[in-house]
Amino acid sequence: MGRKRTKSGKIRLAEVAELAGVSPITASRFFRNPEALSLAKRTRVESAAKELGYVPNLAARALASQRTEVIGVLIPSLTNNVFSDVLRGIYDASEGNRYSIQLSNTRYSILQEEKLLRLFLAQKPAGLIVTGIDQTAESRAMLEAADCPIVQIMEIGPDPVDMMIGFSHYDAARAAVAHLFDQGRRRIGFVGARMDPRVQRRLDGYVSAMKDAALFEQRLVVTTATPTSVTLGGALFADLLAREPGLDAVFCANDDLALGVLFECRRREIGVPDQIAIVGFNDLEFMASAVPTLTSVRTNRYEMGKTAATMLIEAIDGRRPEQPVLDLGFKIIERQSSMPRHSESRPAASGAGATANKMVALPSGHD
Amino acid sequence: MGRKRTKSGKIRLAEVAELAGVSPITASRFFRNPEALSLAKRTRVESAAKELGYVPNLAARALASQRTEVIGVLIPSLTNNVFSDVLRGIYDASEGNRYSIQLSNTRYSILQEEKLLRLFLAQKPAGLIVTGIDQTAESRAMLEAADCPIVQIMEIGPDPVDMMIGFSHYDAARAAVAHLFDQGRRRIGFVGARMDPRVQRRLDGYVSAMKDAALFEQRLVVTTATPTSVTLGGALFADLLAREPGLDAVFCANDDLALGVLFECRRREIGVPDQIAIVGFNDLEFMASAVPTLTSVRTNRYEMGKTAATMLIEAIDGRRPEQPVLDLGFKIIERQSSMPRHSESRPAASGAGATANKMVALPSGHD
């Protein structure tokens, strides 16, 4: 392989123990439960380990202890910004403790998820983070039978496998539509892509809110199974507009689509919000910076990942949370794109950068 | 933990061997090197394994064989879109074979990188993917001494540790500036954030191109160590404009900044490209969809990740690539934002969505 072959710089636990003048078992305990040692031995082992640069062999530990210190994470996409925030939270929370993250991408396929789950479970993970609540029956059964704590993330539902953290996409969508009603909008379109279960529930929320107001029409809904993108937002909006020229607002299932809609409006010289209001979903960073600034539903993605991993680790360590289901909520961040029609839609020419920055500094979404 | 405790559904290799009527070693070989078995035994072991639902115990395998089937990946950011594309490539390439990805986030700190490297190396990974060429001396030494193939990604340099795949950020930046020269621009500003080594090399490329044309001035450069964002792009551009009102183009170190600049121009009613041309870097999806569409330097991020992982796995399996350093190149994707001044800057009102889509379908950047 062209690479040097080291003798595998093996410093074993036994060597540490020898240098410290204790038995290997005592040394082992030092790494797993230092409080169980007398102070004298603890310091002896500690300095011996440091002196030798000892690093435990995880494979041996896993084999002997019949469990790993791996947290399996199943997410449906690596591309979606939403998941990169969640992941960052998970990785941040797992830092500094002994657990390591094993990530797998289900690509929005519950069959793939089932396969990966089987793989994970076979290695006896310390814990599992899975996305959503729509598993196959088989997956569900495996999760129920799993001998480790499990957190379902991204949304909440009535029947948690174990723990659960997220928010109601249905309620969030209803709130977004209610906001548009408040702004005097009536003919509100829905634009959605990928149509995974969570987007579907956003659609359901939109439909129910529209029906409650007796404003629902099927032609107001444009969706596709295609993965989301900014460009796609523009294309779907074009479709929507062709079907319903009297449109006065669009609720987009995510922010990329919303940005695409905004660009398409600009292309067609449709005033935002004067002619059409736009509301996105997730409140990605650019929403506060667009012109006009774009209203969105803020979701606490980083916090979700971080809390999920923290809860999971606590549970692994035997400290189960008092509250296994956590609703992180959401927050409508009202910006220019959904202001009432007669308000001025464009900010003063200069100093607008400051305006955008001010939007970013709005009260954070931890509701 | 409130979870059922299974008896740990252990089907050992020995049981498979017994059912198949062979020795455990033969069964073991079946999973590692099936060609070494006679066809009869191979099928016997195969069906026995399937019948019992055998899943190998990776910990035991790692312990006995003194090596893992883990590929360590060190990247500086989980937030940055650029890395999510690279990661996706890496994960895609690692699918279907027996290697699993272990990801760690250095957060743009080479000290953190060194720490993580030490951690990884202690577990004897099968291979390593590290970002960039700017390691600490200590890290470099560890990499040199490592007993596994290593791929450095994201850029190429003169002194690979082992394998290397990327492109020259310096050349790419020079090409971007040359493109702006071609379009008749002279007072070209540079906007950069985070200023990690690769952004720094883009700046170096910009500076050298500007100096070659005797057009360089320090005040044309605005940078910050702050992490990048769309909003930040607007703010940095505002700074730049205050320093140099005669500006006629901006080269942005990434696309988020470029989008921020575009929005800021819109806010200030500065025509793009009539007054100011904008060029971004990476060619994220939204660049083709913005209004006007935004010129960018296309980089082959997904391919980079995928190829890196593929090369690495091949090398692990003993098939080292003939060419250990791979330059994936880049490509200037010329769009409206950098058209010459006198051309019409806005497309026809309708059908522009199609235009944007056409841009997306341009010949791919495999130079």
Added chain:
DNA sequence: GTCGGTGCTGGTAGCGCTGTCAACGTTCCT
């Protein structure tokens, strides 16, 4: 003074798999 409890420590015995090497049967060559 003996007893049981508590805190700490150590010995024994694997966890499930694979590296090494020897041995076997078969084929091919001379």
Added chain:
DNA sequence: AGGAACGTTGACAGCGCTACCAGCACCGAC
């Protein structure tokens, strides 16, 4: 026909660590 060469198989001996349980010292309680 004999032997070497090859392909295939199996026995043995751990990999480095920890679970389990026993043992020791020391304590206070009866």
